[in-house]
Protein backbone atom coordinates (compact mmCIF):
# COMPACT_ATOMS: atom_id res chain seq x y z
CA UNK A 1 0.00 0.00 0.00
CA UNK A 2 1.31 3.43 -0.89
CA UNK A 3 0.87 5.82 1.98
CA UNK A 4 1.26 9.28 0.46
CA UNK A 5 0.80 10.40 -3.10
CA UNK A 6 -0.01 13.80 -4.59
CA UNK A 7 -1.20 13.84 -8.19
CA UNK A 8 -1.36 17.63 -8.08
CA UNK A 9 2.35 17.88 -7.27
CA UNK A 10 3.19 15.90 -10.41
CA UNK A 11 0.95 17.50 -13.02
CA UNK A 12 2.23 20.24 -15.28
CA UNK A 13 0.80 23.66 -14.43
CA UNK A 14 -0.74 24.16 -17.87
CA UNK A 15 -2.58 20.83 -17.51
CA UNK A 16 -3.84 21.71 -14.03
CA UNK A 17 -5.26 24.94 -15.44
CA UNK A 18 -6.49 23.41 -18.73
CA UNK A 19 -10.13 23.93 -19.64
CA UNK A 20 -10.75 20.95 -21.93
CA UNK A 21 -12.52 21.17 -25.27
CA UNK A 22 -16.20 20.59 -24.81
CA UNK A 23 -17.58 18.71 -27.79
CA UNK A 24 -21.16 18.89 -28.99
CA UNK A 25 -21.79 15.29 -27.91
CA UNK A 26 -20.35 16.04 -24.45
CA UNK A 27 -22.83 18.81 -23.80
CA UNK A 28 -25.94 16.89 -24.77
CA UNK A 29 -27.18 13.76 -22.98
CA UNK A 30 -30.42 11.89 -23.69
CA UNK A 31 -32.64 11.05 -26.67
CA UNK A 32 -32.85 13.30 -29.74
CA UNK A 33 -34.24 12.93 -33.25
CA UNK A 34 -32.86 16.09 -34.84
CA UNK A 35 -29.12 16.54 -34.40
CA UNK A 36 -28.10 19.99 -35.57
CA UNK A 37 -25.40 20.66 -33.00
CA UNK A 38 -22.16 19.40 -34.55
CA UNK A 39 -22.09 20.62 -38.16
CA UNK A 40 -22.23 17.07 -39.50
CA UNK A 41 -23.66 16.03 -42.88
CA UNK A 42 -27.29 15.27 -42.05
CA UNK A 43 -27.85 13.37 -45.33
CA UNK A 44 -25.61 10.43 -44.54
CA UNK A 45 -22.29 8.92 -45.72
CA UNK A 46 -21.12 7.80 -49.17
CA UNK A 47 -20.84 4.24 -47.87
CA UNK A 48 -23.07 1.24 -47.16
CA UNK A 49 -23.25 2.26 -43.52
CA UNK A 50 -23.61 5.73 -42.04
CA UNK A 51 -20.62 7.26 -40.34
CA UNK A 52 -21.80 10.86 -40.55
CA UNK A 53 -22.19 11.32 -36.77
CA UNK A 54 -19.34 11.89 -34.36
CA UNK A 55 -18.64 8.89 -32.10
CA UNK A 56 -19.03 8.70 -28.31
CA UNK A 57 -16.00 10.67 -26.99
CA UNK A 58 -15.75 8.50 -23.87
CA UNK A 59 -16.60 5.15 -25.50
CA UNK A 60 -19.07 4.12 -22.77
CA UNK A 61 -20.24 0.84 -24.33
CA UNK A 62 -16.72 -0.34 -25.02
CA UNK A 63 -15.55 0.48 -21.51
CA UNK A 64 -18.51 -1.40 -19.98
CA UNK A 65 -17.63 -4.46 -22.08
CA UNK A 66 -13.95 -4.19 -21.10
CA UNK A 67 -15.05 -3.95 -17.45
CA UNK A 68 -16.59 -7.44 -17.79
CA UNK A 69 -13.33 -8.81 -19.21
CA UNK A 70 -10.68 -6.89 -17.27
CA UNK A 71 -12.49 -6.04 -14.04
CA UNK A 72 -11.51 -2.36 -14.16
CA UNK A 73 -14.44 0.10 -14.00
CA UNK A 74 -15.00 2.60 -16.84
CA UNK A 75 -13.94 5.62 -14.77
CA UNK A 76 -10.53 3.97 -14.33
CA UNK A 77 -10.17 3.13 -18.02
CA UNK A 78 -8.76 5.29 -20.81
CA UNK A 79 -8.93 4.16 -24.43
CA UNK A 80 -6.43 5.47 -26.93
CA UNK A 81 -5.46 5.21 -30.57
CA UNK A 82 -3.11 2.37 -29.66
CA UNK A 83 -1.29 2.36 -26.34
CA UNK A 84 1.21 4.65 -28.04
CA UNK A 85 -1.37 7.44 -27.59
CA UNK A 86 -1.44 6.77 -23.84
CA UNK A 87 2.37 6.92 -23.71
CA UNK A 88 2.33 10.32 -25.41
CA UNK A 89 -0.39 11.64 -23.09
CA UNK A 90 1.67 10.62 -20.05
CA UNK A 91 4.48 12.89 -21.24
CA UNK A 92 2.14 15.75 -22.00
CA UNK A 93 0.38 15.48 -18.63
CA UNK A 94 3.38 15.15 -16.35
CA UNK A 95 6.61 16.25 -18.01
CA UNK A 96 7.64 19.85 -18.41
CA UNK A 97 9.78 19.91 -21.59
CA UNK A 98 13.48 20.59 -20.95
CA UNK A 99 12.94 20.49 -17.18
CA UNK A 100 11.54 17.17 -16.04
CA UNK A 101 12.95 13.73 -16.71
CA UNK A 102 11.80 10.12 -16.96
CA UNK A 103 13.57 6.81 -16.35
CA UNK A 104 13.81 4.09 -18.98
CA UNK A 105 15.17 0.58 -18.37
CA UNK A 106 16.65 -0.73 -21.64
CA UNK A 107 16.60 -2.96 -23.51
CA UNK A 108 12.90 -2.23 -23.77
CA UNK A 109 10.16 -1.00 -26.10
CA UNK A 110 11.55 1.86 -28.20
CA UNK A 111 8.52 4.10 -28.18
CA UNK A 112 9.12 5.44 -24.64
CA UNK A 113 12.36 7.05 -25.83
CA UNK A 114 10.83 8.34 -29.07
CA UNK A 115 7.91 9.83 -27.18
CA UNK A 116 10.33 11.50 -24.72
CA UNK A 117 12.23 12.99 -27.67
CA UNK A 118 9.05 14.21 -29.37
CA UNK A 119 8.04 15.92 -26.15
CA UNK A 120 11.55 17.27 -25.55
CA UNK A 121 11.79 15.53 -22.19
CA UNK A 122 15.09 14.15 -20.86
CA UNK A 123 15.39 10.44 -20.15
CA UNK A 124 17.81 8.60 -17.93
CA UNK A 125 18.65 5.09 -18.96
CA UNK A 126 19.25 2.49 -16.26
CA UNK A 127 19.99 -0.76 -18.06
CA UNK A 128 18.35 -3.98 -16.95
CA UNK A 129 20.73 -6.42 -15.29
CA UNK A 130 22.27 -9.18 -17.42
CA UNK A 131 19.33 -11.45 -16.49
CA UNK A 132 16.95 -8.71 -17.71
CA UNK A 133 15.65 -7.64 -14.28
CA UNK A 134 15.46 -4.16 -12.75
CA UNK A 135 18.61 -2.60 -11.34
CA UNK A 136 16.86 -1.22 -8.25
CA UNK A 137 19.94 0.56 -6.87
CA UNK A 138 20.66 2.13 -10.26
CA UNK A 139 17.07 3.33 -10.55
CA UNK A 140 17.12 4.77 -7.01
CA UNK A 141 20.34 6.64 -7.85
CA UNK A 142 18.89 8.03 -11.09
CA UNK A 143 15.72 9.48 -9.52
CA UNK A 144 15.77 13.16 -8.59
CA UNK A 145 13.20 15.79 -7.71
CA UNK A 146 12.28 16.24 -11.39
CA UNK A 147 11.74 12.56 -12.22
CA UNK A 148 8.10 12.19 -13.18
CA UNK A 149 7.73 8.79 -14.86
CA UNK A 150 9.40 5.37 -14.74
CA UNK A 151 8.56 3.04 -17.64
CA UNK A 152 8.62 -0.70 -16.98
CA UNK A 153 7.53 -3.24 -19.56
CA UNK A 154 6.50 -6.69 -18.29
CA UNK A 155 6.67 -9.09 -20.04
CA UNK A 156 9.43 -7.02 -21.54
CA UNK A 157 9.90 -6.36 -25.25
CA UNK A 158 12.34 -7.47 -26.77
CA UNK A 159 13.56 -9.88 -24.07
CA UNK A 160 10.21 -11.63 -23.42
CA UNK A 161 10.72 -12.25 -19.69
CA UNK A 162 8.55 -10.89 -16.89
CA UNK A 163 9.98 -8.39 -14.45
CA UNK A 164 9.91 -9.64 -10.83
CA UNK A 165 6.69 -8.55 -9.17
CA UNK A 166 8.41 -7.76 -5.88
CA UNK A 167 10.77 -5.31 -7.64
CA UNK A 168 7.89 -3.51 -9.37
CA UNK A 169 6.17 -3.16 -5.99
CA UNK A 170 9.39 -1.79 -4.45
CA UNK A 171 9.41 0.98 -7.05
CA UNK A 172 5.69 1.66 -6.67
CA UNK A 173 6.09 2.07 -2.91
CA UNK A 174 9.28 4.15 -2.95
CA UNK A 175 8.87 6.38 -6.01
CA UNK A 176 6.55 9.36 -5.66
CA UNK A 177 6.11 9.84 -9.41
CA UNK A 178 4.08 7.72 -11.82
CA UNK A 179 5.08 4.12 -12.54
CA UNK A 180 3.99 3.14 -16.03
CA UNK A 181 3.70 -0.63 -16.33
CA UNK A 182 3.31 -1.72 -19.94
CA UNK A 183 1.51 -5.07 -20.03
CA UNK A 184 1.12 -5.32 -23.82
CA UNK A 185 2.03 -9.04 -23.64
CA UNK A 186 0.34 -9.95 -20.34
CA UNK A 187 -2.10 -12.40 -21.99
CA UNK A 188 0.79 -14.74 -22.83
CA UNK A 189 2.15 -14.72 -19.28
CA UNK A 190 1.36 -16.77 -16.18
CA UNK A 191 1.95 -13.64 -14.07
CA UNK A 192 -1.12 -11.80 -12.79
CA UNK A 193 -1.85 -8.35 -14.18
CA UNK A 194 -1.25 -5.35 -11.91
CA UNK A 195 -4.75 -4.08 -12.77
CA UNK A 196 -5.83 -5.86 -9.56
CA UNK A 197 -3.51 -3.57 -7.59
CA UNK A 198 -4.71 -0.16 -8.75
CA UNK A 199 -6.44 0.58 -5.43
CA UNK A 200 -3.24 -0.10 -3.55
CA UNK A 201 -1.01 2.05 -5.76
CA UNK A 202 -2.40 5.49 -6.71
CA UNK A 203 0.77 6.16 -8.74
CA UNK A 204 0.32 3.13 -11.03
CA UNK A 205 -0.68 3.34 -14.70
CA UNK A 206 -1.10 -0.04 -16.42
CA UNK A 207 -0.98 -0.08 -20.21
CA UNK A 208 -2.54 -2.88 -22.26
CA UNK A 209 -3.46 -3.20 -25.92
CA UNK A 210 -5.74 -5.12 -28.28
CA UNK A 211 -2.88 -5.23 -30.83
CA UNK A 212 -1.27 -8.45 -29.58
CA UNK A 213 -3.27 -11.39 -28.17
CA UNK A 214 -6.56 -9.85 -29.30
CA UNK A 215 -5.48 -9.73 -32.94
CA UNK A 216 -6.81 -6.22 -33.60
CA UNK A 217 -3.61 -4.25 -34.29
CA UNK A 218 -5.04 -2.53 -37.37
CA UNK A 219 -7.97 -1.07 -35.43
CA UNK A 220 -5.65 0.76 -32.99
CA UNK A 221 -7.10 0.29 -29.54
CA UNK A 222 -4.87 0.73 -26.51
CA UNK A 223 -5.89 0.91 -22.87
CA UNK A 224 -4.58 2.71 -19.81
CA UNK A 225 -5.87 1.68 -16.39
CA UNK A 226 -5.25 3.91 -13.37
CA UNK A 227 -7.00 5.79 -10.57
CA UNK A 228 -10.11 7.72 -11.60
CA UNK A 229 -8.17 10.95 -10.95
CA UNK A 230 -5.38 10.04 -13.37
CA UNK A 231 -7.86 8.84 -16.00
CA UNK A 232 -9.78 12.12 -15.84
CA UNK A 233 -6.50 13.91 -16.63
CA UNK A 234 -6.03 11.63 -19.66
CA UNK A 235 -9.57 12.41 -20.80
CA UNK A 236 -8.95 16.13 -20.48
CA UNK A 237 -5.90 15.97 -22.75
CA UNK A 238 -6.95 13.48 -25.43
CA UNK A 239 -8.41 14.66 -28.74
CA UNK A 240 -12.21 14.66 -28.28
CA UNK A 241 -12.99 11.83 -30.69
CA UNK A 242 -9.79 9.77 -30.51
CA UNK A 243 -11.48 6.39 -31.04
CA UNK A 244 -13.41 6.35 -34.30
CA UNK A 245 -16.87 4.87 -34.64
CA UNK A 246 -15.82 1.93 -36.86
CA UNK A 247 -13.21 0.88 -34.29
CA UNK A 248 -15.71 1.20 -31.44
CA UNK A 249 -18.28 -0.95 -33.26
CA UNK A 250 -15.90 -3.64 -34.49
CA UNK A 251 -14.06 -3.94 -31.17
CA UNK A 252 -17.34 -4.23 -29.26
CA UNK A 253 -18.27 -7.17 -31.46
CA UNK A 254 -14.80 -8.74 -31.32
CA UNK A 255 -14.71 -8.58 -27.51
CA UNK A 256 -17.56 -11.11 -27.40
CA UNK A 257 -15.22 -13.82 -28.63
CA UNK A 258 -13.07 -14.32 -25.53
CA UNK A 259 -13.05 -18.09 -26.18
CA UNK A 260 -11.37 -17.66 -29.58
CA UNK A 261 -8.70 -15.45 -28.04
CA UNK A 262 -8.04 -17.92 -25.24
CA UNK A 263 -7.67 -20.72 -27.79
CA UNK A 264 -5.14 -18.67 -29.77
CA UNK A 265 -3.26 -17.77 -26.59
CA UNK A 266 -3.00 -21.46 -25.64
CA UNK A 267 -1.77 -22.31 -29.15
CA UNK A 268 0.79 -19.49 -29.10
CA UNK A 269 2.11 -20.56 -25.70
CA UNK A 270 2.32 -24.20 -26.85
CA UNK A 271 4.06 -23.17 -30.10
CA UNK A 272 6.46 -20.98 -28.12
CA UNK A 273 7.59 -24.09 -26.24
CA UNK A 274 7.88 -26.15 -29.44
CA UNK A 275 9.91 -23.51 -31.30
CA UNK A 276 12.11 -22.82 -28.26
CA UNK A 277 12.95 -26.48 -27.86
CA UNK A 278 13.64 -27.02 -31.56
CA UNK A 279 15.86 -23.93 -31.86
CA UNK A 280 17.71 -24.87 -28.67
CA UNK A 281 18.73 -28.12 -30.38
CA UNK A 282 20.65 -26.25 -33.10
CA UNK A 283 24.35 -26.08 -32.15
CA UNK A 284 24.74 -22.49 -33.37
CA UNK A 285 21.96 -21.30 -31.07
CA UNK A 286 23.64 -20.05 -27.92
CA UNK A 287 20.80 -18.92 -25.68
CA UNK A 288 17.04 -18.42 -25.67
CA UNK A 289 15.58 -16.17 -22.97
CA UNK A 290 12.61 -17.89 -21.28
CA UNK A 291 9.62 -15.99 -22.61
CA UNK A 292 6.27 -14.96 -21.15
CA UNK A 293 5.34 -13.19 -24.40
CA UNK A 294 4.42 -14.15 -27.99
CA UNK A 295 8.01 -13.91 -29.15
CA UNK A 296 11.41 -15.30 -28.19
CA UNK A 297 14.78 -13.59 -28.08
CA UNK A 298 17.41 -15.93 -29.49
CA UNK A 299 21.17 -15.44 -29.26
CA UNK A 300 22.87 -17.23 -32.12
CA UNK A 301 25.89 -17.27 -34.41
CA UNK A 302 25.99 -14.97 -37.47
CA UNK A 303 22.76 -13.12 -36.56
CA UNK A 304 23.00 -10.54 -39.34
CA UNK A 305 23.74 -13.13 -42.02
CA UNK A 306 20.87 -15.31 -40.79
CA UNK A 307 18.54 -12.31 -40.76
CA UNK A 308 19.42 -11.50 -44.39
CA UNK A 309 19.05 -15.14 -45.36
CA UNK A 310 15.57 -15.27 -43.83
CA UNK A 311 14.57 -12.06 -45.62
CA UNK A 312 15.63 -13.64 -48.91
CA UNK A 313 13.31 -16.55 -48.09
CA UNK A 314 10.48 -14.08 -47.41
CA UNK A 315 10.61 -14.59 -43.63
CA UNK A 316 10.94 -11.40 -41.60
CA UNK A 317 12.10 -11.50 -37.99
CA UNK A 318 13.47 -8.64 -35.89
CA UNK A 319 17.20 -8.05 -35.80
CA UNK A 320 18.12 -6.90 -32.29
CA UNK A 321 21.77 -7.95 -32.60
CA UNK A 322 23.12 -4.41 -32.25
CA UNK A 323 20.97 -3.53 -29.23
CA UNK A 324 22.87 -3.25 -25.94
CA UNK A 325 22.44 -6.42 -23.83
CA UNK A 326 20.86 -8.18 -26.83
CA UNK A 327 24.09 -8.53 -28.81
CA UNK A 328 23.87 -11.40 -31.28
CA UNK A 329 20.10 -11.78 -30.85
CA UNK A 330 17.19 -12.07 -33.25
CA UNK A 331 13.61 -11.76 -32.01
CA UNK A 332 11.17 -14.31 -33.43
CA UNK A 333 7.45 -13.65 -33.11
CA UNK A 334 5.52 -16.92 -32.61
CA UNK A 335 3.45 -17.56 -35.71
CA UNK A 336 1.10 -20.34 -36.77
CA UNK A 337 2.48 -23.91 -36.54
CA UNK A 338 3.12 -23.82 -40.31
CA UNK A 339 5.00 -20.51 -40.10
CA UNK A 340 7.07 -21.73 -37.16
CA UNK A 341 7.97 -24.92 -39.05
CA UNK A 342 9.05 -22.79 -42.02
CA UNK A 343 11.24 -20.52 -39.92
CA UNK A 344 12.81 -23.49 -38.15
CA UNK A 345 13.57 -25.25 -41.43
CA UNK A 346 15.09 -22.05 -42.85
CA UNK A 347 17.32 -21.56 -39.77
CA UNK A 348 18.48 -25.19 -39.89
CA UNK A 349 19.20 -24.99 -43.61
CA UNK A 350 21.21 -21.77 -43.15
CA UNK A 351 23.54 -23.34 -40.59
CA UNK A 352 23.83 -26.68 -42.39
CA UNK A 353 24.26 -25.59 -46.00
CA UNK A 354 24.20 -21.79 -46.03
CA UNK A 355 21.00 -21.81 -48.08
Ligand SMILES: Cc1ncc(COP(=O)(O)O)c(C=O)c1O
Pocket residue numbers: 081082083084085109153157182184185208209210211217220221222
Ligand atom coordinates in the same frame (compact mmCIF):
# COMPACT_ATOMS: atom_id res chain seq x y z
C1 LIG B 1 5.63 -3.19 -25.09
C2 LIG B 1 4.75 -2.60 -26.12
N1 LIG B 1 3.88 -1.64 -25.77
C3 LIG B 1 3.07 -1.07 -26.67
C4 LIG B 1 3.10 -1.45 -28.00
C5 LIG B 1 2.21 -0.74 -28.98
O1 LIG B 1 0.91 -1.07 -28.79
P1 LIG B 1 -0.23 -0.37 -29.66
O2 LIG B 1 -0.35 -1.15 -30.92
O3 LIG B 1 -1.43 -0.51 -28.76
O4 LIG B 1 0.15 1.06 -29.88
C6 LIG B 1 3.99 -2.44 -28.41
C7 LIG B 1 4.06 -2.82 -29.82
O5 LIG B 1 4.91 -3.49 -30.31
C8 LIG B 1 4.83 -3.02 -27.44
O6 LIG B 1 5.72 -3.96 -27.78
